[in-house]
Amino acid sequence: MKLFILALIFLCEFVRGQNDERLPNKCEVCKFLTVELQDALEKTGRSKEVLEVGEVLDTGKRRRKIKYNTSETRLTEAIDNICEGILQYNVHAERPGSLRYAKGTSQTMSTLKNLVHKGVKVDLGLPYELWDEPSVEVTDMKKQCETMLEEYEEVVEDWYFHHQDQRLENFLCQDHVLKASEQECMNELLKGDVGNKEAAKEEAKEEEGKKTHDGGEL
Secondary structure (H helix, E strand, C coil): HHHHHHHHHHHHHHHHHHHHHHCHHHHHHHHHHHHHHHHHHHHCCCCCCCEEEEECCCCCCEEEEEHHHHHHHHHHHHHHCCCHHHHHHCCCCCCHHHHHHEEECCHHHHHHHHHHHHHCCCCCCCCCCHHHCCHHHHHHHHHHHHHHHHHHHHHHHHHHCCCCCHHHHHHHHHHHHCHHHHHHHHHHCCCHHHHHHHHHHHHHHHHHHHHHHHHHHH
């Protein structure tokens, strides 16, 4: 029981410490801006819709037709909600670097919620109903995303119309937004969930302990 309490205290302090550690840097903001924009564009990339643009004049000229999936309208619609989508991210305190930002409930928070549901009192310094609200880090990332998108709007447009053969994160972040010394997070890739692995190890230890305890009682 003492070990359980100590583990719980450590977990709570770990979450507090991670949440207070730092705000997202420019590399992380650019990385997730491009992830969200690329995903939004992929959802509409196969559309066969045709748009009619221009005005019908007295001269009898017809309105010009263009494909939606190559139009400026598609890009504008994709950009409109990009930074708002950042608010769907959570801080996964069990992961390092930029990998700490991901959608879905983190392993750490899932563990704490399970403890609450079992009747354990967990104090994170804020009401339980606010646990799922966007964190300070995520809210700050949204604001930085909006500023960055406004500043580099022409670069995004240039990529969309002329350079889609290149990955957006390379063209925007590495070639235009970030200095060479600021690009570390671009190489951080998720290789399995650290939190899930640690949880699995703890469960295995508990099961082994139960077997040893049961054997001693026989």
